[in-house]
Amino acid sequence: MTATLPERPAAASSTTPVPEGATVAFRSVAKEYAGHRALTGFDLDLGAGELVALLGPSGCGKTTALRSLAGLEAVTSGTVSIDGRDVVGVPTHRRDVGMVFQAYSLFPHLTVQQNVEFGLRMRRVARAERARRAAEMLDLVGLGDLGTRYAHQVSGGQQQRVALARALVTRPRVLLLDEPLSALDAKVRVQLRDEIRRIQRELSITTLFVTHDQEEALAVADRVAVMRAGGIEQIGAPEELYATPATQFVAEFVGTSNRLRSEVVSGRVRLPGGEVPAVGACADGPVWAYVRPEDVVFAERGLAGTVEQVSFRGATVRSVVRTAGDVLITLDHRADRRRPVGDAVCLAITAQAVAVAAID
Structure with missing residues (x-):
């Protein structure tokens, strides 16, 4: 599907909330599936407002790490902390995280506006407040004029923007992105990648971004963690990984x-x-x-x-x-x-x- 993203507004609404990003820490996290270790002593820190990309080949454990932070996977051992609080065993809806996945997972029977409002509705936020906050998020992602359309009436890139707005409208302090752009055409993917980075900086939201696309990781992240066999092979600024790979694997995988x-x-x-x-x-x-x-x-x-x-x-x-x-x-x-x-x-x-x- 080829699509052209709309021009984004010159500025978001002045009332758009600015969440304060949380710190995140993985400590010696292990995850086993029927004897197979998807994570092996995984350690990672994210500073408040930082965007860290997990980069690696399929099966290296990057999505398992993200799902462990989301509460969608129970870890075998180790701790996962948000702002110093161990959240292992805490339900997903109590972790204050927003999630965007490769599959848009929009409700086809709801409008764009209603899709964005859904999380607020589950939290019993008043109707007028839901509508106001959803409209602000749609403005932020450049879809302020599409709120009355249904999911099948907007392009793939626009649907992923709706998913992003839905994740942000609850004002989470951590944003999790799992291969959110891989289903999009190349041009749309680059446009939306840049928009995600703009919004992440504007909201100062701590973000963990999972991708197997090297260019994507190097373009958006403050730091990139290259994963291999359930652990981190090297972590650093994009320029550092490209210019000074620490291992043969990183030298061959990055660039x-x-x-x-x-x-x-x-x-x-x-x-x-x-x-x-x-x-x-x-x-x-x-x-x-x-x-x-x-x-x-x-x-x-x-x-x-x-x-x-x-x-x-x-x-x-x-x-x-x-x-x-x-x-x-x-x-x-x-x-x-x-x-x-x-x-x-x-x-x-x-x-x-x-x-x-x-x-x-």
């Missing part, structure tokens, strides 16, 4: 890298064209060097190879070059630097420093 067999001598990595510093401490010896595509360029001399694939990507072109030993190297460059498939080329590495991992 695109060329993995080149190399050697470290006195903290410097020997690469075609010269030596560059290794990122972080690393013992001398054979290593895998991880070189980003933007740090490889066509050159007059250097590592020889043949262009095997060329992909137009809009602002840039991605080329894949086969070098000696059947090593494939990917580089991103401007369209005017494009070389045809089959062309003999030379490559140079321009990185100022590279991440490395010891070869087992």
Whole structure:
């Protein structure tokens, strides 16, 4: 379904409530399913008003962690705290959290306005107050003029905005987002991603965002936690994860890298064209060097190879070059630097420093 999101209003209503985000802490959380450990000693802190993304492959435990915070999964051991209060065993409706999932789960027999009001209705909020708060939330998500429509009368992107408004209208102090954009078209996904970040900052609401999309996580999060096999492999600011991956898994999972067999001598990595510093401490010896595509360029001399694939990507072109030993190297460059498939080329590495991992 292709959809164009409406222009958002210049400003939200002046009476829009601004929740104060809560702190969240997971401590040694484990979750077992029939002998399988989905979470293994999971530890994570979220500061008040912070947006943290859980990023990782399918089955790594990221959704289990979110559902444990929501109260939808009972943990096997450990504690989950909101503002210092352990909420293990506390029902979902008493945890002061709002949730948005991949499936919109809107009530088809209710209007957009009534869908947003539903949580307030369950809390026995007066009708006039329900209508006022729902209208404010719809204005905030840019759907103030669609309140009388039914779910099937609005686009997929608009339905997900309705789901977001419904989650926020109860004024939760923690917002949980589980793959909320994966069912949307690419353009709508980017637009709504940016809107979620705007709203999250405007309301200063603590947010846990689960995704397997690297670009999505790096674009919206204050910090990203890369998960693997039920635990966190590395957590840090997006720039930190991209530039200084702590492990081989993170280097290969976050972004695109060329993995080149190399050697470290006195903290410097020997690469075609010269030596560059290794990122972080690393013992001398054979290593895998991880070189980003933007740090490889066509050159007059250097590592020889043949262009095997060329992909137009809009602002840039991605080329894949086969070098000696059947090593494939990917580089991103401007369209005017494009070389045809089959062309003999030379490559140079321009990185100022590279991440490395010891070869087992």
